Amino acid sequence: MNFEFQKKGPITGVFKLTGSLIGETDGMPLTEAFNEQMEDGYLHFILDLSELKHVNSSGLGVFITLLTKSRKKDGDVVIVNPSANIRSLLLMTKLNSIFHIYNSVEEAM
Numbered sequence: 001m002n003f004e005f006q007k008k009g010p011i012t013g014v015f016k017l018t019g020s021l022i023g024e025t026d027g028m029p030l031t032e033a034f035n036e037q038m039e040d041g042y043l044h045f046i047l048d049l050s051e052l053k054h055v056n057s058s059g060l061g062v063f064i065t066l067l068t069k070s071r072k073k074d075g076d077v078v079i080v081n082p083s084a085n086i087r088s089l090l091l092m093t094k095l096n097s098i099f100h101i102y103n104s105v106e107e108a109m
Contacts, residue, residue, distance in 0.1 A: 003017045021062060023058050027058065045066065047077060
């Protein structure tokens with residue numbers, strides 16, 4: 001999996017994920033980058049999944065870790081534009097009740 005970070009405001013940023021998030025080793029660089037952005041003062045994050053092809057339970061665990069870290073500092077993590085398969089997985093695992101899901105970054109802002 002690859003990702004890029006884009007600043008959207010003084011405390012808001014977007015992580016755009018591409019490829020597959022199917023293991024803890026895929027998620028470690030993302031978690032480290034997330035921690036660095038939090039140290040720089042970012043609290044609100046948008047996970048743009050428009051180019052993420054696959055995610056498994058380990059990948060979902062990464063999302064939950066990011067959400068927990070952010071909420072502990074009064075921030076939040078939202079999900080944008082998941083594929084039909086990922087949206088279905090979020091629904092089956094009931095994570096759609098924990099994460100706010102939007103159709104675009106603009107809508108999430």
